[in-house]
Amino acid sequence: xxxxxxxxxxxxxxxxxxxxxxxxxxxxxxxxxxxxxxxxxxxxxxxxxxxxxxxxxxxxxxxxxxxxxxxxxxxxxxxxxxxxxxxxxxxxxxxxxxxxxxxxxxxxxxxxxxxxxxxxxxxxxxxxxxxxxxxxxxxxxxxxxxxxxxxxxxxxxxxxxxxxxxxxxxxxxxxxxxxxxxxxxxxxxxxxxxxxxxxxxxxxxxxxxxxxxxxxxxxxxxxxxxxxxxxxxxxxxxxxxxxxxxxxxxxxxxxxxxxxxxxxxxxxxxxxxxxxxxxxxxxxxxxxxxxxxxxxxxxxxxxxxxxxxxxxxxxxxxxxxxxxxxxxxxxxxxxxxxxxxxxxxxxxxxxxxxxxxxxxxxxxxxxxxxxxxxxxxxxxxxxxxxxxxxxxxxxxxxxxxxxxxxxxxxxxxxxxxxxxxxxxxxxxxxxxxxxxxxxxxxxxxxxxxxxxxxxxxxxxxxxxxxxxxxxxxxxxxxxxxxxxxxx
Numbered sequence: 348x349x350x351x352x353x354x355x356x357x358x359x360x361x362x363x364x365x366x367x368x369x370x371x372x373x374x375x376x377x378x379x380x381x382x383x384x385x386x387x388x389x390x391x392x393x394x395x396x397x398x399x400x401x402x403x404x405x406x407x408x409x410x411x412x413x414x415x416x417x418x419x420x421x422x423x424x425x426x427x428x429x430x431x432x433x434x435x436x437x438x439x440x441x442x443x444x445x446x447x448x449x450x451x452x453x454x455x456x457x458x459x460x461x462x463x464x465x466x467x468x469x470x471x472x473x474x475x476x477x478x479x480x481x482x483x484x485x486x487x488x489x490x491x492x493x494x495x496x497x498x499x500x501x502x503x504x505x506x507x508x509x510x511x512x513x514x515x516x517x518x519x520x521x522x523x524x525x526x527x528x529x530x531x532x533x534x535x536x537x538x539x540x541x542x543x544x545x546x547x548x549x550x551x552x553x554x555x556x557x558x559x560x561x562x563x564x565x566x567x568x569x570x571x572x573x574x575x576x577x578x579x580x581x582x583x584x585x586x587x588x589x590x591x592x593x594x595x596x597x598x599x600x601x602x603x604x605x606x607x608x609x610x611x612x613x614x615x616x617x618x619x620x621x622x623x624x625x626x627x628x629x630x631x632x633x634x635x636x637x638x639x640x641x642x643x644x645x646x647x648x649x650x651x652x653x654x655x656x657x658x659x660x661x662x663x664x665x666x667x668x669x670x671x672x673x674x675x676x677x678x679x680x681x682x683x684x685x686x687x688x689x690x691x692x693x694x695x696x697x698x699x700x701x702x703x704x705x706x707x708x709x710x711x712x713x714x715x716x717x718x719x720x721x722x723x724x725x726x727x728x729x730x731x732x733x734x735x736x737x738x739x740x741x742x743x744x745x746x747x748x749x750x751x752x753x754x755x756x757x758x759x760x761x762x763x764x765x766x767x768x769x770x771x772x773x774x775x776x777x778x779x780x781x782x783x784x785x786x787x788x789x790x791x792x793x794x795x796x797x798x799x800x801x802x803x804x805x806x807x808x809x810x811x812x813x814x815x816x817x818x819x820x821x822x823x824x825x826x827x828x829x830x831x832x833x834x
Contacts, residue, residue: 406579408543410805417804418768418834419735420545422538423679423690423725425718426737428519429564429697432744432753433761434782435707437504439478439487442780443746447473451747455783462513462755463700464747471781472748475704484772491711494719500772501722501731502738502765503832507776507785510742510757510792515564515698518741518757523570525796525821532574532812534796535689537821538803539580540573541810545686548645550583552689553682555675560696560710571691575814582691585678586670649681663720673717680724683734697740701752722765735802736765737795746781759785762795768802770834790829797826798833 434440451469461469478487482499512518517527524531532540535552544551554571571582652660652667655677660666665673672694679690694714699706718738725731743760744753759778765771777787797807800821807826811818 405547406539406543408539408541410541410810413804414806414809415801415804417802418733419766419802420733421683421686421688421690422535422735422737422799422803423683423721424534424692424737425676425714425721425739426522426691426693427697427714427740428566428693428695429515429561429699429740430518430742430744430755430760431697431740432699432703432707433506433759433778434474434744434746434753435476435489435703436492437486437488437761437763438506438778438782439489440474440746440778440780440782443471443782444473446471446781451781455779455781456747459758459783460513461745461747464745464749464754469747471746472753475707482772484774486772486774489707491707492715494715497719498722498765501726502763502771503769503773503775504761504763505775505790505829505832506759506761506778507787507789508739508743508760508762508792508795509785509789510760513742513755513757515741515755516567518755519566519570521792522741524574525793525826526823529569530574531819532576532580532821533571533582534799534821535571535582535691536573536576536580537810538689538800538805540576540812541800541805542688542803544688546688549649549682549685549687551687552580552582552691553687554582554584554691554693555586555678556584556693556695557670557672557675557713558695559672559713560694561706562698562700563695564698566693566695575819576812582689645685649678649685652677659724662724664716671717672714673720676717676721677724680721680728680730683725683730684728699744699752700754701750703744703752706752725766731766734766735769735799737799738763738765743782746783756783758783764798764832768834770832773832775829775832788831791825793822793826794829796821798829801828802833 434443449471451471456469474489476489476491478489479496480487481496484499486496486499486502486504488496488499510518510521512521512527520529520531521527523533525534535554539551552571556566568584571584573579573581650668655667659677663673663677665671665677667674667677672692675692679692682690694710696706696710696713722731722736725734725736739762740760743756745756747754759782775788776785776790778784779786800807800810807820807822807828811820813819
């Protein structure tokens with residue numbers, strides 16, 4: 348029964364007796380985004396934020412000690428959403444160019460799955476731009492990516508990636524969670540669960556999104572969700588234009604003191620129930636309210652680029668805070684400096700079913716320089732030595748034409764790695780002469796995840812979480828470390 352408005356204040360012990368776990372959870376916000384970030388104090392408090400009680404149980408990860416000597420402390424994943432064509436980026440195919448306009452040999456395509464070309468003539472479609480060798484490694488790169496070409500001796504290109512899912516949403520889910528089944532934890536959540544965060548005043552897993560250059564296939568928040576892991580491990584989306592975090596401002600008519608009292612009272616209630624419930628989601632609420640206090644100072648300083656030299660802004664090709672991929676790359680470097688464990692930058696604009704020649708030109712103008720700038724900046728600051736950088740999308744594009752574009756392709760595509768523990772100037776694996784099948788050293792998405800965890804010092808078979816009656820892991824029931832790409 349609810350107390351009347353004029354009732355006497357209840358003691359904590361009485362509150363403990365009166366409020367059920369369900370009522371308590373129902374009356375509080377849920378999740379990192381709904382709890383921590385919606386409780387941020389008003390902008391005027393940033394310069395002098397209220398002192399926040401520190402969590403009595405900071406998360407340091409379940410992998411203690413590390414299974415292997417770690418090479419990487421953090422991951423920056425440059426996720427090219429929509430399916431970048433390997434045939435216009437890192438995988439030249441002279442034979443395909445020679446066969447342009449002719450029927451694709453049936454020996455390659457018979458019985459194969461194609462997304463939107465079923466029942467249509469399968470016609471060879473030449474790479475739309477020439478390739479040129481670069482660096483001492485002689486890595487061939489499309490002429491549309493002159494800046495990334497300068498990274499030829501710093502990266503390992505895997506030309507033999509393959510995946511199981513031919514549609515965007517399930518392919519994103521597989522690339523991010525290791526399985527096409529929705530509801531599983533993302534790679535960033537697994538890393539945060541395994542290792543904890545190196546940063547006390549920012550989330551350990553941050554997501555930034557930009558777009559432009561082609562059809563913008565949507566990416567859903569479940570791609571960075573924590574699944575059945577406690578919600579403290581889910582990714583938090585930041586915005587590089589406008590307020591970096593939603594609901595940053597204090598509601599009209601609410602003073603700073605009012606808001607401080609609410610946060611203090613809610614955390615007191617949280618702790619009362621945590622003493623009895625021992626529910627990980629209650630612990631999440633406590634830690635995220637505390638994190639929100641600290642973010643009052645850390646987020647504005649993160650987003651304030653006034654201290655960046657003009658030479659750095661020019662390097663990336665941005666003045667910052669404009670929502671571009673370039674601005675997000677600069678923020679990624681700043682997040683890495685502050686100890687954020689997993690940073691994921693999505694750029695939507697690679698779904699080129701039509702007009703791929705112009706589409707590649709436009710998308711290259713938005714991501715090429717900034718990608719090179721980020722790796723170069725990390726290298727100059729000594730951060731590349733302990734940062735794993737991943738560049739790639741959820742699948743590739745077909746060697747066959749879809750008008751003047753390319754369809755989804757899962758049998759072979761390209762991706763590159765750079766930084767901590769990665770060989771430099773390496774090309775690993777290969778597709779056939781048409782760019783259809785991964786025929787030399789095929790690499791599955793699960794292998795990529797196993798390698799990522801290995802570089803962070805984690806055995807992918809031992810990072811597990813019991814849910815729904817069995818032990819789960821990021822690599823599901825597969826995955827092999829790609830040893831040849833390791834330094």
